Amino acid sequence: MLFMGGLAQDPAAMALGAGLYHQNPLGAGPQGTVPNDEALASIPGAEMVKRLLDQYGIDSSLLITVGMLLTIFNSFTGLYSFFLSLIYQAMNFFAAYFLSKAHIRSNDESFDYVMEYLSRNEISTDSRLFHVSTQQDTIPRKHKAMFYDGATFKGINRPDSEFVQVDEYGPKLKFIPASAKKHYFFFERTLFIIERTIEHTPTHNNNGMGARPDDETVDIWTVGRNPVALRRFLAHCRVLFMKQQQYKTILHTCDTYDMRWSASQTRPIRSLDSVVMTFKDKNRLLTDIAEYLSPKTKAWYQEQGLPYRRGYLFYGLPGTGKTSLTTAIAGAFNLKLFILSLGSQNLHDNYVQELFMSLPPRAIVLLEDVDSANVDRDYGYGMPHDEDIDSDDDEEVDKVLNRGQNNRRPSNVSLSGLLNAIDGVGSQEGRVLIMTTNRRESLDTALIRPGRVDMEIEFGRANKEVLEQIFIQLYSGKKQNVSSLALEAEKKKTEKEIAMEATHKQEVEELAKEFAEVVPENTFTPAEVQNFLLPRKHDPKLAVQEIKEWLEVQLDNLKKAEEKEKKKRTKFLQRRQKWLKQRRQMKMLSGDDSDDDSNGFSEKKKKRRSKDLSLGDIAEEGEESKEGDAEIKQEETEGEAEVKQEETIPEIKTENVEGDDTKSKKSEEGDWSDVETSRPASRPDETST
Numbered sequence: 148m149l150f151m152g153g154l155a156q157d158p159a160a161m162a163l164g165a166g167l168y169h170q171n172p173l174g175a176g177p178q179g180t181v182p183n184d185e186a187l188a189s190i191p192g193a194e195m196v197k198r199l200l201d202q203y204g205i206d207s208s209l210l211i212t213v214g215m216l217l218t219i220f221n222s223f224t225g226l227y228s229f230f231l232s233l234i235y236q237a238m239n240f241f242a243a244y245f246l247s248k249a250h251i252r253s254n255d256e257s258f259d260y261v262m263e264y265l266s267r268n269e270i271s272t273d274s275r276l277f278h279v280s281t282q283q284d285t286i287p288r289k290h291k292a293m294f295y296d297g298a299t300f301k302g303i304n305r306p307d308s309e310f311v312q313v314d315e316y317g318p319k320l321k322f323i324p325a326s327a328k329k330h331y332f333f334f335e336r337t338l339f340i341i342e343r344t345i346e347h348t349p350t351h352n353n354n355g356m357g358a359r360p361d362d363e364t365v366d367i368w369t370v371g372r373n374p375v376a377l378r379r380f381l382a383h384c385r386v387l388f389m390k391q392q393q394y395k396t397i398l399h400t401c402d403t404y405d406m407r408w409s410a411s412q413t414r415p416i417r418s419l420d421s422v423v424m425t426f427k428d429k430n431r432l433l434t435d436i437a438e439y440l441s442p443k444t445k446a447w448y449q450e451q452g453l454p455y456r457r458g459y460l461f462y463g464l465p466g467t468g469k470t471s472l473t474t475a476i477a478g479a480f481n482l483k484l485f486i487l488s489l490g491s492q493n494l495h496d497n498y499v500q501e502l503f504m505s506l507p508p509r510a511i512v513l514l515e516d517v518d519s520a521n522v523d524r525d526y527g528y529g530m531p532h533d534e535d536i537d538s539d540d541d542e543e544v545d546k547v548l549n550r551g552q553n554n555r556r557p558s559n560v561s562l563s564g565l566l567n568a569i570d571g572v573g574s575q576e577g578r579v580l581i582m583t584t585n586r587r588e589s590l591d592t593a594l595i596r597p598g599r600v601d602m603e604i605e606f607g608r609a610n611k612e613v614l615e616q617i618f619i620q621l622y623s624g625k626k627q628n629v630s631s632l633a634l635e636a637e638k639k640k641t642e643k644e645i646a647m648e649a650t651h652k653q654e655v656e657e658l659a660k661e662f663a664e665v666v667p668e669n670t671f672t673p674a675e676v677q678n679f680l681l682p683r684k685h686d687p688k689l690a691v692q693e694i695k696e697w698l699e700v701q702l703d704n705l706k707k708a709e710e711k712e713k714k715k716r717t718k719f720l721q722r723r724q725k726w727l728k729q730r731r732q733m734k735m736l737s738g739d740d741s742d743d744d745s746n747g748f749s750e751k752k753k754k755r756r757s758k759d760l761s762l763g764d765i766a767e768e769g770e771e772s773k774e775g776d777a778e779i780k781q782e783e784t785e786g787e788a789e790v791k792q793e794e795t796i797p798e799i800k801t802e803n804v805e806g807d808d809t810k811s812k813k814s815e816e817g818d819w820s821d822v823e824t825s826r827p828a829s830r831p832d833e834t835s836t
């Protein structure tokens with residue numbers, strides 16, 4: 148049977164062999180075989196080959212010998228593959244009944260546990276085929292973190308990492324067993340087999356957006372029907388990983404390929420000390436988070452039947468520490484950080500909901516730039532809405548003007564989509580939501596109502612307290628992440644050295660006061676101040692010496708920027724007046740003598756305000772509006788006079804020139820598509836919820 152199995156692989160050889168020995172069954176092998184012409188004749192083509200060989204004077208019995216050798220060879224290969232498949236089947240049988248197996252995909256965190264083990268264990272160095280990496284995602288250090296002990300935030304020295312992956316020259320090499328090959332190793336005297344497999348995936352997703360990294364899986368086997376050894380091994384990997392991670396903050400971002408969370412980065416924990424802000428705000432915020440995360444609070448929420456969620460809004464200028472504080476909070480409270488920027492064009496409502504639903508129970512979600520999304524009413528760029536145009540309020544004017552500064556494309560996430568994601572039924576409980584924005588005023592009130600945002604923190608320019616703290620922070624020599632070597636050195640300090648340090652500290656504090664006296668309060672962001680100090684980081688005295696010179700330049704720049712802003716404001720006022728005038732003229736031309744301007748404004752005002760007012764309030768408001776309308780009219784007249792006086796300012800080009808009926812009408816009817824700015828065809832307040 149085996150022999151025939153081999154023959155079956157080569158029909159020509161089989162025919163040759165069978166045909167040759169057909170007439171001579173007693174022939175034991177090639178030696179004992181006599182070529183038989185009749186037999187040859189029975190093989191198609193053999194006669195021709197024989198004639199050809201004869202023609203060249205080659206013995207035709209050679210053909211028979213070759214045929215026999217082929218037959219034997221095939222028999223052996225057949226035998227070989229048969230045994231191979233037998234072994235394979237036996238192994239499968241063995242694996243199915245006598246091995247335990249764990250299958251892990253790379254999109255699960257447990258994959259990282261195993262990788263952590265592989266990258267630091269004997270298996271990697273013994274393996275003859277491995278990947279080498281210098282990628283250093285962690286520099287484990289002795290970390291001094293802030294913990295809330297119920298009353299205050301205390302610094303606690305965490306134990307040293309067991310596995311220091313750097314030496315004095317930098318990151319050490321990492322060896323990871325190569326993929327597509329089985330590797331064998333022992334753990335707790337049990338044999339384990341591990342195999343990594345890389346699954347190549349298509350380059351683009353359904354939306355044609357973004358390249359997806361290849362998926363990877365790991366299979367781990369161990370001998371025995373009882374999977375306990377395997378579980379113990381995985382638990383061990385997890386502990387190793389967690390030990391390593393406690394010195395880091397894991398940042399998860401949205402994978403642009405299939406819109407799911409992926410751990411994109413790990414960073415050494417940033418201490419809360421390193422983010423400078425007023426003590427009052429910091430303490431208020433941290434106390435609130437600590438309270439929220441305590442198990443007692445969770446139980447209380449459950450008892451009350453309230454959704455266990457907490458939301459914060461960090462707003463203020465860029466470079467004031469909103470993101471830095473969020474990262475520090477994640478480190479201090481040992482929470483995973485999930486970052487989502489609503490400005491991303493790939494993001495849609497359903498993705499945001501899925502992402503929120505797939506959050507782990509204890510995590511921080513950082514929703515960056517909530518103002519950049521299509522969740523605010525104003526995605527026109529600088530052109531006033533008619534409901535804003537009637538505004539006589541300085542703040543309202545600023546609001547409209549600021550729109551022009553945000554020339555980002557609105558995202559595809561709608562307000563209702565975002566609200567659903569934040570606190571819809573499927574939204575994960577236990578998470579801390581932190582939203583950041585540079586333009587709080589442009590956010591819809593629904594987004595920041597209590598329940599969604601429980602606390603707001605404003606991040607402003609540096610006041611005296613913050614200026615001093617930034618200085619001390621940089622020059623005191625106090626390290627945020629202390630290495631074990633540094634701690635050793637710390638212990639060995641002589642009394643003289645300790646005394647010198649104390650003097651230095653005192654000196655720095657005095658210089659910090661001097662520095663904070665010179666720098667005007669609430670004028671520069673912490674990032675700007677840091678930017679000045681960093682090139683002088685080794686010399687606090689030099690920083691104090693050079694600050695005046697720096698200030699001269701900076702203040703001059705600020706003055707210029709202010710003047711520019713003023714001009715912009717005047718231009719806006721001109722444009723507003725022109726628009727009002729055109730509208731009035733249009734009404735007159737069309738013979739509409741109703742006092743539509745004021746009525747229109749009153750209605751819009753009412754509509755806008757009604758969002759926040761009860762019905763009773765609106766009735767009262769109606770009365771107020773009448774007075775308001777009179778005021779608006781008055782202001783229009785004054786505005787026109789004002790514009791006439793502003794002769795020094797060049798007139799702004801508006802397409803909606805006087806007498807251009809078509810365009811004015813379009814504006815009246817809401818078609819803004821060919822008006823000077825890139826205002827969208829549909830009016831934002833029509834689409835918002």
Ligand SMILES: Nc1ncnc2c1ncn2[C@@H]1O[C@H](COP(=O)(O)OP(=O)(O)OP(=O)(O)O)[C@@H](O)[C@H]1O
Nearest residue numbers: 421422423424464465466467468469470471673674
């Ligand atoms: N309050 C602060 N304390 C310490 N460092 C700060 C502070 N504010 C800003 N920085 C420094 O300035 C840089 C930018 O800070 P960060 O990204 O936290 O600002 P942001 O307010 O989140 O800005 P954006 O609104 O642009 O996101 C960082 O390097 C950070 O260290």
